[in-house]
Amino acid sequence: MTEVAVIAKPDLQGKRLSFALAEDCVAHYPEFRDFFVRTFDLDRKGLAEPGFVRAPSGITYALVFIGRSGEPFPSGVEIHAIVDALEPLDGTILDRDLWLILRWMIGGVGAPWTVEDFDRTGRLYRVPTPPPA
């Protein structure tokens, strides 16, 4: 498994949502908000349920969308790893998964945003996860 995949709601019995990353302003560049609306059918589903993706590590993530009065929905988003309720999460795997989820997001947002620019930015700031040039 090498790609991030959108999946149906998983069984959450015995699991917990482990907070990983938050964005207060997903529409700072509106095309990012549009991507999430399109990908998770948010105009229809609204706050009914999170979006779910499976990362190449096999870990499933919940994307919890946040509404804010007076702003288009969603205004924000939180990413949570879905893990066994009492088990810790490996930080290295989490970091790698987040990188790949963001890379998937950039690819989905599309031009002029590119995964190549995302990778270059990661390399410039020496984030350990991007592939070498």
Place this chain on the structure above:
Amino acid sequence: MTVQSESALPATLRAQWPYVPRYANVNGWRMHYIDEGEGDPVVLLHGNPTWGFLYRNMIGPLVNSGRRVIVPDMIGFGLSEKPTREAAHSLDGHTANLTALMRQLDLTRITLVCHDWGGPTGLSFAMSNPARVRALTIMSTWAWPLPPAEFHTRIFPWRMMHAPLVGPYLLGNHRALAGRGVYLSVVNREQFAHAAQGAYEAALPDPATRLLTWVWPRWIPLDENARAYERFRWLEQELSRSKFPTLIIWGREDEVFDATTFSNRFKQLLPHAEGPHLVTGRHFLQEDSGPEIAGLVRSFLKRLDGG
């Protein structure tokens, strides 16, 4: 909300920052500042992602020349309180924070030294409180609506760095700006890494404390619909009418706000200004030329005093 104490500063760096910490309540936030010396006040304003430490090599020379030197840490940076929600930050709010401190200290005859976001906030304070201000010093910043630099319009690396979710990940989790970002924007990187980088990283120890490092870039107007567009338009108009004695200092190697474009535009806005004086430095020119900049400010103020 979190509060960062000065004890987080690495022991090796504390000798460079021996100042008594002071705190003021501004708009409900806890603002750290230092207040050293006596005389007409010189207020040193930092930007993203630094704090008062940026001015460590300027404070002593200015105090020794008979000035009262006040260095606040912007709310969200340094040893000030760090709100954890993006909505806590706005350009007007940060200007109001500075205004609150200046009024609580009842400062008049202020010389403002403005760098990076210390420019839009400090200059907005000056334009809205002219009776308190005596003079301005302007370094590596901007004060007009669109866009500050070609650099800020590019996706790589600028817009990508603070894009939705990417900002919290790169600048938060991986402290891209507070760590390597500043390192890349000084001339003498070896010296910076040895003598200063730890102080900037220590002040923003965890992802949540780094919120403002990706929020400030989002306040730079890139089109006429941007939320700060009207404030910058107002600032440019007010500044063009102002007659404050002004000193312009720029880094020769500045790649973010290049000297040719930006210092000259300030000179057009403020034709009576002294300078631009070019010193060794990229965007964080105080790191490479702090004592020289302090000397320029001292000479400028001495001339204002009639000396």
